[in-house]
Amino acid sequence: MIQSKVSITADSEPQIPYIASATYPTRHGNVVRPLIDSAPTFRRICEAIEFAQHSVWLSITFAAPDYQMPDGRGTLFDVLDHAVARGLDVRIIFWRPNPESSGYGQAFAGSPADREMLAARHSRFRARWDRAHAAYCQHQKIWLIDAGEPSETAFVGGINPTFKAFEPGHVGEGQRHDVYVEVMGPSATDVHHNFVQRWNEASERMLEDGVWGHNGDDELPFPIHVTDPRGDSLVQIQRNVYTGRYNDNHPTPGGLPYDIVAGERTISDQYIQAINAARNSIYIENQALPIPEIAACLEKALKRGVDVVILVPAEPEEHVRTARRNPDRKDFLAHIEALDEYNNFTLVGIAGPNGQGGRSNIYVHAKIMLVDDTWATIGSCNLHSNSIFGHTEMNAVIWDPKVVRALRHQLLSEHLGQDTSLLDDRDALQLYRKAAQENRLRGECGDFNWEGLAFRLNPTTYGE
Template identity: 40%
Template sequence: MHEDDGLLAIADAHGPYPVRHGNRAIPWIDGVPFYERLSAAIAAARSRLWAIVSFIEPGFRMPDGVAWWDLLDRSRARGLDVRVLFWRNPRFSSTRHVFLGGPAEREFLAARGAAWAARWDSSAEPAHCHHQKAFVLDAGEPDALAFIGGMVLSNATLARPGHRRGPHKHDAFLELQGPVVADAEHNFVQRWNLARRDPDAPPWPDDSRAGPLPWPARLPPERGDVAVQLARSLAPGYYRGPTPVVGAGEFDSDAGEATVLAHYLAAIAAARRTIYIENQHPGQHAVLRALDAALRRGVRVVMVVPAEPMPAIYRAAAEVAALARDGRADEHRYGPTFNRLAALADHPGFTLAALARSDADGHREIYTHAKLCIVDGAWATLGSANLVDLSLERDHTELNAAWWGRAHCLPLLLQLVAEHTDVVVDDDLDALDRFAAHARASRDSLLRGGPLLAGCYALDPATYALRPPLTQGR
């Protein structure tokens, strides 16, 4: 049996998109390399620039200093069909970096004479988020490109690999070319055409200019040898009605979709050697349960998360800990999740780790915002979906791309391990073993009052989000 055969079963039949063969797939790690590449690709685009935006810092600029809004205006001025699908939820917990499409935003667009088109896809529930991040260039053309990932349009993302200077946020995107781009086009067209409208944020500049789009009718030609499949999370009731998927018939998304979760569970179940995860969240319950089973089979697992997580994780951990003192942790929505995470510490093959760096300016945490997983160095997924129920269980709107093949996935694993440990290896088992040993040695050094070793250190799964980082105050 070929080393990748067990992982080919990951392809899930419940989502709309089949595995597409003959693609080119290039991961971009950290913000400066990615946004430099995106800027170059937009400059070379000849017909269309379509973007899906969840969060945007109003003053975001590309690495060359060009403001995002100027990039859109310039692209439209040279004849591109520029369309941006924004998320709208005025009731969300924080809208500081959400371009809501209300009176203030429309005045901003009118003042700059924005001639490109926009729609706002509105959330029905206060906690719901249209969380996808994607770009499609020259849709419908043979050389169309798609970019899928988790990076937001924020100056904080403009980090360089290694994080030795500049912003301290670690993230990733995936560039795609070939037949799978038709599915990225379909995702955009489906959400654009069926966007939930809020009367307070009508299409810009009007219904005619921001009118509906035709469904993709053909696949771009093959551009490489990578098998890729798109996977999504969608809440029920958001995108109703049959939509045609090229070569795969019609599909109705009314029931919602959870193919990102299906991918994770199938890939972890198929793992024989290694599982490497980077995510902003420390795990969703079913995923953690699957990791426990993999560890019992002898699979090595490394999970990289922020040592200083988002406030909601701190709050949930504290609430669970308070209930646990009375034996009531399971009453909390995330009680079973934190318990599952803590139990993974019993497996010697599991390492929970955070990224950090030390230099003449002192110690600093690196915030892991990437959402990726690599299994056996032969299958990978990368996109917008966090390892949390909201992102995986038919709630938030998410988009990931999975790809196959040791020749295409192992280099990404080795690149990430080298960035985080300054250690160069050529095998997935060696990579995870060296990462785990390095992270533990770095943690032990910090506990003794010594220095951080290279770019990572191990965390205690049982106390995650309950204690300050070991580097705090150094």
């Protein structure tokens, strides 16, 4: 098997180790800007599109044709059609479900009705549809502006243009909390490489209904140079890709060939390495409870004295409810319940005032982890088995204490309603745990006049 060996140019090995074998190397010289919640994220993406000079490329898993972009910009398709009208090269990769994955979210699958809608709009962007295997999905959510140009800008995360945009401070029914990250600099080249690999090998590209605005022979060249440095952050673009999905192991600029035919599990491996290396704090926001393999690592961290907070949807995912009812799935929940036996652990949900004297739960769709105020991963990868073992995913991993601390301050300010910028990471998570417990107790007494949004969840009853 041919594997790339990541080139490390830092002065010393970091506490959170690099992944030694991956499609994409760690790269210095990036500007990294985390973006919290959908309205601010899509506002920034739309601004980048409006300033684009050459191209707009994106990969979408779920999409609602009537989803409104912020500030009166119209729908997603309005934004893209306007970009085409300006002369930009606009390309989209949509996921097409298999029968086993049908109904798993609102996919724009290229159905006859979808294609009629595009024809009625006279949409001229180029699109390809791409399947995953079996019940899995192409779960990457990426935007790439001006690919290969000095202004190249990538956005990596998990937000889908499907649900009502969430404006921090304005809580209502159906809103979601989520996180994206903007990357400018050398690591944007790797998002470019990933898009080209996916575009050229999109599963439906030779089918009449598998493309829009072009034919299946329209291949893209791989990038040939690394984008110039723009900042100071060390970043690695990481992926999960299942075996046999791609065949072209053409290397990213500055990297070595990687045997992508054998698949890649860089994100999954990095989660384990980061948790095992944690010394003080682990802060997780995820749509799913951690699978047992990751929960076991978290328990070892708790035994070492690491403070751990996990933010999940207050209303559990259906697979959690199913596991709670199934005696054969007791081990899955037992690993999470075991974590709650440690005083330095908290499972948390968030809920905002609903204007009627109560609280409405805010769905947590983020997929991030922060460790020791020095390292973060942000992307599309959930901690359930589908993302870890089946979906195609992308995360951006950041080794930059300044960026990670600022992100922690911003997230906790939203969730706690308190400024934690003067606290270290351990003290901040202890404050989080205390505030969440107090809010839970007040809620149980019918008092929803909380400070912030966070409240403690009980792992032993979660999913009942």
